[in-house]
Amino acid sequence: MGMLRFIYESMGKFASRNGDVATCSNVVNFDVCIPTMFRNINVLINEPNLKNPKMNINLYSIKDCGNLHNMQHEKTKPFQTQTNGLKKTQIYIYWTPLLTAIKGLRHMNRTIFILLTLLTLFITGCATQNTDNTIIPDIPGYELVWSDEFNGNQINTENWSHEVGDQWHNQEQQAYTDSPKNSYVKNGSLVIAARKESYHGKHFTSARMRTKGKQDFLYGRFEASIKLPFGHGMWPAFWMMGTDDHYGTWAASGEIDILEAKNTPMEIRGNLHFGGQWPDNAKVGSTAYADGSDFSKDYHTYAIEWEPREIRWYCDGKLYKATSSWWTGSKKNNGTFPAPFDKKFHFLINLAVGGSYMECYEPECVTAPMPQKMYIDYVRVYQKN
Numbered sequence: 001m002g003m004l005r006f007i008y009e010s011m012g013k014f015a016s017r018n019g020d021v022a023t024c025s026n027v028v029n030f031d032v033c034i035p036t037m038f039r040n041i042n043v044l045i046n047e048p049n050l051k052n053p054k055m056n057i058n059l060y061s062i063k064d065c066g067n068l069h070n071m072q073h074e075k076t077k078p079f080q081t082q083t084n085g086l087k088k089t090q091i092y093i094y095w096t097p098l099l100t101a102i103k104g105l106r107h108m109n110r111t112i113f114i115l116l117t118l119l120t121l122f123i124t125g126c127a128t129q130n131t132d133n134t135i136i137p138d139i140p141g142y143e144l145v146w147s148d149e150f151n152g153n154q155i156n157t158e159n160w161s162h163e164v165g166d167q168w169h170n171q172e173q174q175a176y177t178d179s180p181k182n183s184y185v186k187n188g189s190l191v192i193a194a195r196k197e198s199y200h201g202k203h204f205t206s207a208r209m210r211t212k213g214k215q216d217f218l219y220g221r222f223e224a225s226i227k228l229p230f231g232h233g234m235w236p237a238f239w240m241m242g243t244d245d246h247y248g249t250w251a252a253s254g255e256i257d258i259l260e261a262k263n264t265p266m267e268i269r270g271n272l273h274f275g276g277q278w279p280d281n282a283k284v285g286s287t288a289y290a291d292g293s294d295f296s297k298d299y300h301t302y303a304i305e306w307e308p309r310e311i312r313w314y315c316d317g318k319l320y321k322a323t324s325s326w327w328t329g330s331k332k333n334n335g336t337f338p339a340p341f342d343k344k345f346h347f348l349i350n351l352a353v354g355g356s357y358m359e360c361y362e363p364e365c366v367t368a369p370m371p372q373k374m375y376i377d378y379v380r381v382y383q384k385n
Contacts, residue, residue: 142382173354183207208350223303225377231368235352251281254340265296270313276330
């Protein structure tokens with residue numbers, strides 16, 4: 001981030017910035033003028049109508065630098081695509097004829113040329129290509145250790161298993177199934193669908209999936225790009241629980257709610273559960289985050305950074321909650337910190353219908369039009385390198 005900002009400030013008219021410069025994991029809106037000799041640079045470009053692009057770096061020929069706001073850039077056909085939910089994320093090679101570049105280079109001094117070279121190296125080093133050819137932006141100070149991009153045509157059972165049944169806590173009104181009607185992969189996203197149908201005495205069906213025993217982690221940055229459902233009675237969640245119940249049953253072994261929402265897609269929350277086993281459990285007060293977005297309209301990135309002595313919550317790269325106070329056992333300050341958040345945890349993703357969280361105990365209070373769907377573009381884990 002510092003390097004990118006330094007280069008931008010040093011380049012004068014040869015670069016222009018739209019919006020804020022952020023790390024490669026969040027939102028980068030940056031217009032760059034660059035000589036054609038770098039035409040093989042690979043840059044991840046999201047469609048401009050996406051609410052939360054992974055990167056948005058536009059490369060232009062040097063001749064256009066005088067009027068960045070109205071310039072038209074040339075581009076080849078995309079040589080690779082990455083699915084981003086229901087929309088395509090495209091990778092282009094931007095270039096202009098060599099003659100244009102030569103004309104533009106007449107106006108560059110040596111310092112500017114060196115800075116552009118450094119910028120090229122910075123951008124090309126800002127992504128990781130995984131085994132299914134998805135380009136994943138790097139995060140400074142972190143290394144990607146696992147991800148599921150949902151680019152296939154079915155749920156990867158090496159990563160996920162279903163939890164099924166009709167008896168759940170919180171007075172939820174759905175039965176969880178492993179039916180392809182309730183969970184499936186389509187257009188590069190995992191889709192969890194809540195449906196109104198009678199099943200095992202319940203009025204709704206949905207899905208709940210986890211990585212327990214398959215993908216378990218201790219510390220790092222954990223994030224997902226998700227488009228939420230909407231309507232009264234909807235309770236989507238992306239969360240983590242201790243894999244081995246090392247300190248006892250819930251909530252003694254901990255729970256980290258990276259994202260949950262209730263009833264309205266205009267507000268999301270992050271929570272932390274710990275303390276003793278129920279009913280001696282404790283939690284960090286539920287912190288709501290709202291920025292005016294309707295989180296059901298577009299994909300947004302929800303993340304935590306989990307360190308031994310602090311956990312931080314982010315939405316689209318914006319820090320909105322942090323805590324360094326927790327314990328395990330029935331008494332606060334009993335010397336157990338940083339337990340229970342010092343053991344491996346696993347992911348859970350589910351879409352609940354009704355329940356005590358939104359005080360919706362009868363089918364009649366669920367007024368959201370059915371079916372409702374929760375779209376997960378990816379789940380990624382980074383750890384400090």
